[in-house]
Amino acid sequence: MARSSEQFTCQHCGETYRKWQGRCDSCGEWNTLVQSTADVAVPSGMTLGKGRALTFTALNADISEYTRTLSHIGELDRVLGGGFVPGSSVLIGGDPGIGKSTLLLQAVAKMALAASPCIYISGEEATQQISMRAQRLGLADAPVQLASANSIRDIITSVEKATPAPKLLVIDSIQTVFADNLPSAPGTVAQVRASAQELIRLARKTGTSVILVGHVTKDGQIAGPRVLEHMVDTVLYFEGDRGHQFRILRAVKNRFGATDEIGVFEMSDAGLREVANPSSLFISSPGKTISGASVFAGMEGTRPLLVEIQGLVAATPQATPRRAVVGWDSARLAMLLAVLDTRCGLSFSGSEVYLNVAGGLRVQEPAADLAVAAALVSSISDVPVPPGSLFFGEIGLSGEIRPVGQADARLKEAAKLGFTTAVIPAGSKIKDSKMKIIEVEHLREIVSLFSETK
Numbered sequence: 505m506a507r508s509s510e511q512f513t514c515q516h517c518g519e520t521y522r523k524w525q526g527r528c529d530s531c532g533e534w535n536t537l538v539q540s541t542a543d544v545a546v547p548s549g550m551t552l553g554k555g556r557a558l559t560f561t562a563l564n565a566d567i568s569e570y571t572r573t574l575s576h577i578g579e580l581d582r583v584l585g586g587g588f589v590p591g592s593s594v595l596i597g598g599d600p601g602i603g604k605s606t607l608l609l610q611a612v613a614k615m616a617l618a619a620s621p622c623i624y625i626s627g628e629e630a631t632q633q634i635s636m637r638a639q640r641l642g643l644a645d646a647p648v649q650l651a652s653a654n655s656i657r658d659i660i661t662s663v664e665k666a667t668p669a670p671k672l673l674v675i676d677s678i679q680t681v682f683a684d685n686l687p688s689a690p691g692t693v694a695q696v697r698a699s700a701q702e703l704i705r706l707a708r709k710t711g712t713s714v715i716l717v718g719h720v721t722k723d724g725q726i727a728g729p730r731v732l733e734h735m736v737d738t739v740l741y742f743e744g745d746r747g748h749q750f751r752i753l754r755a756v757k758n759r760f761g762a763t764d765e766i767g768v769f770e771m772s773d774a775g776l777r778e779v780a781n782p783s784s785l786f787i788s789s790p791g792k793t794i795s796g797a798s799v800f801a802g803m804e805g806t807r808p809l810l811v812e813i814q815g816l817v818a819a820t821p822q823a824t825p826r827r828a829v830v831g832w833d834s835a836r837l838a839m840l841l842a843v844l845d846t847r848c849g850l851s852f853s854g855s856e857v858y859l860n861v862a863g864g865l866r867v868q869e870p871a872a873d874l875a876v877a878a879a880l881v882s883s884i885s886d887v888p889v890p891p892g893s894l895f896f897g898e899i900g901l902s903g904e905i906r907p908v909g910q911a912d913a914r915l916k917e918a919a920k921l922g923f924t925t926a927v928i929p930a931g932s933k934i935k936d937s938k939m940k941i942i943e944v945e946h947l948r949e950i951v952s953l954f955s956e957t958k
């Protein structure tokens with residue numbers, strides 16, 4: 505007899521436990537365990553029958569039917585690695601209200617207008633609401649097939665029967681669809697997994713690409729996109745600060761392309777607008793002279809991106825001063841402060857430290873260390889960064905500054921935008937540059953850069 509028993513499943517990562525506990529040991533999230541029915545074990549004594557013999561193919565098999573379908577949104581195609589691969593599944597995650605539905609509505613409309621049939625199924629909004637949005641965005645004429653549905657059974661049947669067969673199916677969102685043969689509520693790990701499994705199978709069988717929208721939730725009431733990440737071919741995150749108009753589409757997993765490319769969009773009253781050349785978006789005028797601001801010449805995939813880093817060091821009588829970071833890693837800031845203290849004798853122990861990456865961008869490259877250090881040293885010594893200068897380089901625990909990749913591309917873009925001085929790691933392999941190059945070996949040299957100019 506198969507044994508079925510109660511268990512507790514983490515709605516964030518899908519880990520299961522026999523007993524309830526406050527914190528998931530696997531992903532560290534609090535209050536995400538929900539009671540569910542354990543998977544029924546395979547009945548003992550049931551032996552596997554003979555399977556169907558597989559047909560093996562060579563690596564050089566014909567792949568001509570796998571030509572990618574373009575979404576005709578350049579920034580989306582770039583992140584996907586050149587458009588949708590037929591039969592692939594894409595998960596797009598992001599906070600509620602960040603613009604996932606808007607982006608996908610624009611994508612299906614453009615594709616439908618370019619003679620690639622698309623189906624858009626929303627489990628969140630009524631079709632009238634979507635039509636209203638489409639009309640406002642001027643996309644109402646696109647021949648998109650639209651439906652509002654929640655049952656995975658209905659969705660699969662309709663997509664299989666649809667003529668012409670769709671090139672792209674959008675499910676907005678995976679957390680609202682459910683399989684009626686499962687006892688758990690829509691949005692739970694079991695439901696989300698089962699529905700996604702069915703849709704991925706449908707994609708492979710029919711060659712239609714499937715996009716699943718997944719909301720990122722903090723409270724664990726509904727299952728997050730994390731539980732699906734290993735099932736789909738491509739995972740994209742749509743991020744950005746809701747107070748800013750810029751949105752970044754980032755690939756965190758891609759079986760058909762690079763994962764370091766980003767797509768940059770601007771949210772306007774006419775929907776999401778592509779920003780094809782984002783390099784100067786995240787900086788204010790290069791000639792500005794206030795203390796505590798520096799410019800980092802970063803790379804996002806193959807594109808250089810110049811970003812303004814703002815630091816503020818303020819004296820405080822409190823024993824444990826605050827450190828607050830927006831757009832950068834707070835552990836990395838703590839490390840940098842410790843290095844500045846130990847290796848350069850610059851103490852921040854009596855000061856609050858705030859760090860902000862302008863424009864709502866999240867910087868992930870270690871190459872930003874030097875620019876962050878420059879902003880902090882500039883703020884604490886109240887000396888502005890020399891106008892027209894920029895920084896990049898990784899800082900090690902002993903205070904040494906290490907070269908980073910693609911120095912030439914960074915310098916070239918900065919020169920184009922009117923920067924004149926670059927402070928870079930000693931030993932960087934660079935070709936001739938029009939800019940004045942200051943090579944630094946140790947963080948101490950950055951500190952003296954600011955005390956000399958005082």
Ligand code: TYD
Pocket residue numbers: 598599600601602603604605606607637641771772773774775776
């Ligand atoms: P939406 O795509 O519904 O977000 P998600 O599907 O990720 O939850 O985007 C909603 C936000 O976008 C909403 O706050 C309003 C804003 N928005 C605009 O600013 N301009 C527009 O043209 C549209 C359609 C939305």
Ligand code: MG
Pocket residue numbers: 601604605606628676
């Ligand atoms: Mg939405």
